[in-house]
Amino acid sequence: MDTAELRTALRNAGLSQYQSEAYVALLQLGAASATELADACAVPTARIYDVLRDLESKGYIETYEQDSLHARACDPKSVMQDLKSRAVQLDEAAGEIEARWQQPAVDSHMLSIVKRFETVFSRAEELVRNAKSEVQLSITPKQFEALRPALTEAYENGALVKLSLHPDQGDELPSIDEELFQGTATEVRRRTLPTPFVAIVDRTGACFAPHADSMNQYGVLVDDYTLTYVFYWYFQTALWEVWDVVYTAQTPEPPIVYSDIRHFVQDVEPLFQEGKEIITHVSGYETESREPIEVVGKLTDVYYTAVSEPKGTLSFSELAGQVCLTIETGDETHTVGGWGAVLEEVEANRLTIESIS
Incomplete structure (x- = not known):
């Protein structure tokens, strides 16, 4: 980082232009009189005394009398700690801004509209991973691969996992390898048309997003027993009942x-x-x-x-x-x-x- 960038960084940390000029010059000089410091930087002599007092109050320098007012930089540990804490705070703020941009707090809304599919997919993965009773999913083969660890966890927890596979726009579904679904799904059906992403979990949570080529891109997150029932009927009638079974873990004999x-x-x-x-x-x-x-x-x-x-x-x-x-x-x-x-x-x-x- 050159001198100009250091001054800019100090201004971003709360120093004025004159304060950053004086402090950087004093770091190079070690110690100097007020007039010597004014000559070494772009701070007018008439302003240097006010600038030094302000820097001292912030803990950046200390002043002392030696025929005239002198100044020297303090041990930079306190300054460094302040700058590092600001950096951490800014980094956390950046993360929070991104999180709030992606989605509202799901736990405080029965129905949330979000902008990005990634938000919908992430919420669906969370719901699936914690499923105890039933999972119903309308997904592409690529999405299945991404959700496979969460689906396996749900299956091992005793949830019935029902998958409706559909192709991406312009693609065809690959041939079904039953080994892919063993220990992961209870039943799989094959739909030939591109379809919205749908996840319904334990009758209380639902996630929905239009397919990738839809004119409007958005997502719906539901955390409500009654609203989820609406998505359940859509899944059963349009995405499940009329399509062929390509894999089942159920046996024809009880239980x-x-x-x-x-x-x-x-x-x-x-x-x-x-x-x-x-x-x-x-x-x-x-x-x-x-x-x-x-x-x-x-x-x-x-x-x-x-x-x-x-x-x-x-x-x-x-x-x-x-x-x-x-x-x-x-x-x-x-x-x-x-x-x-x-x-x-x-x-x-x-x-x-x-x-x-």
């Missing part, structure tokens, strides 16, 4: 695990109509108290209000109305509904077919 009551009914209703005895394990919440509850018993009734006349296997859209199960545990009978249940006694978070006989 068979479901996170959605409608998918459970699609598989169970034909068996129930045949008179099969289906032992079901429900994990969820009591709808009134919101206390956790576990129910294990015999499925004795399947009730749904189909929006159209069913033809063969029930479609997801045909089950868009109320869906209710009745489970007998021996001593008690429980009515069970799905996400957002109001009329039933239990809201199912997970349903497991334990046995079919």
Whole structure:
């Protein structure tokens, strides 16, 4: 750093132009009278005494009398400490500015609109890593690779991980290697069209961003049970139900695990109509108290209000109305509904077919 840059840095640290001129000159001289110092720098003689008093009050120099007013630079340790602390503060301020520019504080908003996809992706990764129940993702193969460590962690935590893979604009999906998803995903489906990025985690968090070639680029972060339900229906109807399964970790034999009551009914209703005895394990919440509850018993009734006349296997859209199960545990009978249940006694978070006989 040359002399001019040093003066500029000192001015940025709070010194005036004359103060920085005098201090740099005094560092070179070691000690000098006021008049000698004025001659050595660009400070007018009439101003040098005021400048020296100001520098002394800031701790940069000390003055003493020796026939006339003299000055010498103080030990620079205190000055260096002050400059370093300012540098740290400025660096922290720069980081905070960047963070606030990228996103608002998510924890204080039910719904946040952000500018950058990186912010959406980072939030989704955080949610996925901490997932305990279910993860639903609409992603490209590249995004899957970036999220693989977080998805593996969620899978190992016991979450059901559902992936809807889609290509980037202008690309085609590569061939599916099932080994990529082992220990990472519960089920993978393949969509042929470019699609928005969607992440839905544990029914309370959702992240959304339009695909890369969309005219408007923004992101939506949701931290709310009811709003997340809207994104869940979009995912199920547009990104999941109608697309082919390319990988599944589920087996056709019990125990068979479901996170959605409608998918459970699609598989169970034909068996129930045949008179099969289906032992079901429900994990969820009591709808009134919101206390956790576990129910294990015999499925004795399947009730749904189909929006159209069913033809063969029930479609997801045909089950868009109320869906209710009745489970007998021996001593008690429980009515069970799905996400957002109001009329039933239990809201199912997970349903497991334990046995079919």
